[in-house]
Amino acid sequence: MPMPWALAGVGAPFRTGKTFGMTQTRAKLYYSPNLNPRLCLAVARYLGADLDYVKASPMHPRHREAFRDLNPMTRVPILQDPDGSTLWETDAIICCLSARTGSDLWRRDETQPDMIRWLSWAAYHLMPAGAVHYFERLVRPTFSQKAELPEVMDQAMAQFRDAAAVLNDWLKGRHWLVGDRLSYADFRVATLMPFARDALLPVEDYPELMRHAAQLDTLPFWRDPFEGL
Ligand SMILES: N[C@@H](CCC(=O)N[C@@H](CS)C(=O)NCC(=O)O)C(=O)O
Numbered sequence: 001m002p003m004p005w006a007l008a009g010v011g012a013p014f015r016t017g018k019t020f021g022m023t024q025t026r027a028k029l030y031y032s033p034n035l036n037p038r039l040c041l042a043v044a045r046y047l048g049a050d051l052d053y054v055k056a057s058p059m060h061p062r063h064r065e066a067f068r069d070l071n072p073m074t075r076v077p078i079l080q081d082p083d084g085s086t087l088w089e090t091d092a093i094i095c096c097l098s099a100r101t102g103s104d105l106w107r108r109d110e111t112q113p114d115m116i117r118w119l120s121w122a123a124y125h126l127m128p129a130g131a132v133h134y135f136e137r138l139v140r141p142t143f144s145q146k147a148e149l150p151e152v153m154d155q156a157m158a159q160f161r162d163a164a165a166v167l168n169d170w171l172k173g174r175h176w177l178v179g180d181r182l183s184y185a186d187f188r189v190a191t192l193m194p195f196a197r198d199a200l201l202p203v204e205d206y207p208e209l210m211r212h213a214a215q216l217d218t219l220p221f222w223r224d225p226f227e228g229l
């Protein structure tokens with residue numbers, strides 16, 4: 001079976017001087033420009049992880065079956081180690097890379113439950129609400145003419161506003177989300193921010209979200225995770 005990176009046509013091994021068929025010595029991170037892979041790529045590069053970064057289209061009909069072996073969900077990000085084993089799900093990958101790079105971005109001290117609280121909250125409350133608008137405005141138009149359903153958009157918007165207000169209140173008087181030091185939770189709750197304007201998410205109504213996003217924008221690779229790739 002052809003390797004997925006070959007199918008994607010953007011094989012990082014070529015960039016590192018290795019050729020197809022030779023032993024892979026570095027782990028690979030398969031990514032795309034979309035929500036979660038963008039987050040994973042930005043944080044992996046922020047951590048300085050020594051990886052080959054491989055752009056991929058895992059849901060493209062021509063690539064999907066090859067990617068199924070790497071991730072049964074046929075989605076990115078995927079971390080693939082030189083022995084071929086894979087880890088998928090953004091949060092798990094960042095947990096792994098944080099440990100490998102000796103960073104405490106993934107907290108391992110008494111603040112870990114607080115960090116996990118925000119990861120869980122983002123997964124169950126913030127992201128599902130905001131992702132509806134992201135998908136309908138930025139993703140669906142690339143493959144379908146189907147019109148938005150106003151009731152679905154309105155319900156998601158109400159949920160997004162509820163979640164944004166909770167985050168806005170929490171950030172008042174706090175520089176960062178957890179223990180007032182940067183943690184992975186800060187990146188996770190900002191996953192939607194780079195797409196907010198195009199998705200017409202009303203983030204300007206939440207000044208603490210804007211302030212927090214501006215702080216993240218000063219960090220390496222957050223504004224442009226694709227720099228030099
Ligand atoms: N829960 C997964 C979500 C992964 C996911 O849904 N990835 C989407 C983008 S957000 C994907 O691979 N879509 C196909 C593509 O980007 O080409 C994670 O956090 O990693």
